[in-house]
Amino acid sequence: MDMQTRTTINGLDKQQMMDTIAAIQGQPALAQFRFRARNRWVSGGENRSSIRDFYGAGAEDSSRTEAFEFTNGEPPVLLGHNEGANPVEYLLHALAGCVTTTLVLHAAARGIEIRELSTELEGDIDLHGLLGLDEGVVPGYREIRIGLHVKADCPDEELDALIEYAKAHSPVCNTVCRPVPVALRRV
The missing domain is CATH 1.20.5 (Single alpha-helices involved in coiled-coils or other helix-helix interfaces)
Incomplete structure (x- = not known):
């Protein structure tokens, strides 16, 4: 070893x-973080987000020398040109990443070694909500399903409890699963 x-x-x-x-x-107070993203519209459904700085652990973070850049786009069927994944696909990516990281972190804290971990996500959206064609239709995901393929050095019951714990403690999963106030304002 x-x-x-x-x-x-x-x-x-x-x-x-x-x-x-x-x-x-x-x-x-060290647990308080503020993450930031900046976005600029390009054309049509294309826009770009830049993520670099954040506040955490009692200070502004300066460890990132360059910003992470993300291009949001749409497929042709949604009036785009496949410039990048669309925002609801990025939400699936964020959810997968956060659930995965949370599960790995809490497995480590419990002394459980993860040998393999992958996820498959899919979600259902009815465009009647986005397009304002039916005010009774919510314009977001109606349901998101996450399939986890996990091999770990622990009994199945312990792994099931860990998965439920990760779901309850994943910040992105928690944000998606409960109403979160979002304030839009002109600046």
Whole structure:
């Protein structure tokens, strides 16, 4: 067993994880984060988001030297040119990433080694809501289904409990599963 095997689980540094938890327990204000995205419309359904800075752990973060750039587009059937994934597809990506990360993090905290993990997501949307053709139709996803393929070094019952815990503690899953106020204002 090499040094990395002894100090990490699921690719996470165990000591850093414990130090982070202890720091937040000792100074609860360190847990407050503010993430930011900036978006600029290009044409039609194409627009681009830039993500670089955020506030967290009591300070502005300056570790990112360049912004992450994301192009939102639409397929031709939705009047676009496949410039990029569309926003509701990015939502599936964000949900998959957050559920995966949350599951891996809490597995590591419980000493469970994940050997394989992949997800498949699909969601159903009725365009009557988006287009304003039927005010009785919600303009967002009606349902999202996540299929998890997980191999872990624990009994099935423990894995099922971990999956439910990850669902309850994933910030993106929690945001999608409950009403969240969104304020739109001109600046």
